Amino acid sequence: MKTLCVHLPLPTTPNLNSTGTLWCPMLGSPQSLRMLPETPCSSLSNQNGGTAQNLPGTSPSKNSNPSLCTGIDWRPTPRPEPVPGSLNPTMVVDGPQYGMSPPPWDIPVSVPLRYTDVVEKVRVPHSSLVKPCHKCNGYGRTRCMNCQGRGQKRCTFCHGHGRSRNKRCTSCHGRGRKRCFSCHGQGYRTCSVCHGSQNLLHFIQLTVTWKNDIADFIPDRQPDFPDKKFEKVTGDPFFVDENVLVYPIQGFPDEEICDVSTKMINEHLNRFGSTSRILQQRQTIELVPLTHAYYTYSGKDYSFFVYGMENKVFTAKYPSACTIL
Template sequence: MDPPSPDSIQPLSKRDAQQAFIKYASEKCCYSTKPAEEGVITLMETFDTYRYCLETFTETRTMERSQKPYFGEKIDTEQRTPPGKWEIPVNAPDFFHEGRHEVEVPHTSSVKGESPACPAVGLEDCGVCNGAAEVRCFVCLGRGRIRVFTVLIVSWHNNRDQHTVEQFSGLKMSKLDKVPGRMMFTDTGDMVHPVRNFSDPAVVQTSESFLRKHQKNLQSSKTCILKQRQTIELLPISKVTYEWREESHVFVVYGRNFKVSAEDYPAACCSCCSLM
């Protein structure tokens, strides 16, 4: 599936840029709002960029031996062939939601006449008084016998990789990590195909690279891929030049929620807010 063209995205208006700038300044404890309110915008440059994300939802199955105190209950003995780990039905959670589940494997139980920690009477030497008395064994709970069986451990994990294409507005890339963008493309399937015919070749290359990486690293005899999802978000970025008191300054408006970065704000009474 080819993603749509971003040509229909409207650029940020001067009015919206100034309103975002005023809001930014008003929320800083040591900023005067006069530069934001009185500054005259002289230039607006667009540096829109894209954030590509690939999610691969996997299921991993492992088996290990476990044990419990035996209370005389009927057991599913080892006299029949137990199923393989991928033959046991387990309900997975909703796709892309992580989880863990344990289930006892059929036909794997046996009873041991004594626990590994105590004789058959279910007592062991006390570790506090160095054996001067006996206490109930914590393994068999004093029963003297344990049930040994195999447990299937199933875990679901959402493996996520994302990449934001480099932009040259002067905005630090780290500021884009958590801001919401405009969703342009979503593709979900058992196995998705690389993005094709997108306007930014860096997105195409990232899609191909991430898919190769996930298919190589996330499939094994213990792990299988259940679902994949890839998305492309547009991150709007506008570099705004304005004049205030005959001097030129710059601020950047970015993200769908109009976040602002203004590292050279001209009316700050201290430097603490400018670092935020």
């Protein structure tokens, strides 16, 4: 039987199925890698009959990936021009007679769940006023553009002559014109902006943006392994700090992680401190397992990586196709 077997120690226990087979997405179904529980694999063979001897070993490690998540509340200065809206006859107009409009940060708004991206538009209190509709000029109706306000249109069968083939047109009964179906012969239509109310309610609108900004850092410790692969897997949350404002990490064994933590926190404070309100920050360090496995196949040296808690496999160059054991 032509097979491919690999034995390697992983930093974490892999998720194996009932047959002890770890699925390898890089190879595709039905190809797979089998984890041998106790004894190392002594040989590797494939469909072409080649054999690999003496698996040199593995190099397990854990990559420390820090990240900073900042939830902000951004409220730019409201637009000075009023926004038109529908007017209900029973509506109380909250205008300047009830007081001055509060500044943006004093306007009460319901805060959504933390670390979610939400945009909400709010009417500024005491900024409403009533104005005639700009489209119909306060008449509540506009001229029908289908008949140009005439209420009738030329008959399409007799082309307005009233007769067709020397006979009276049966479509328009000899009148040469027919009632406009768009305005029902009235020559006008209800205004599409004010819906016939003749007036519009104008108010100043505030746009509130809740944004979740994430900064990640992946140390480049394996030049043969693409760092972007870490973005699609999870790790062990070794350190989690959550507060309104978090402090830089100090005393971590890897000094680079401490420097990156200080840099990310300062960047977020400089970017959001003056223009937005920081609601919450969460700082996390994930330990992502990464194992570099080496083996020899047909006299040549090869290697592959097993990474993430999901035990995904990556190889830059696979020697040949394989089958299930």
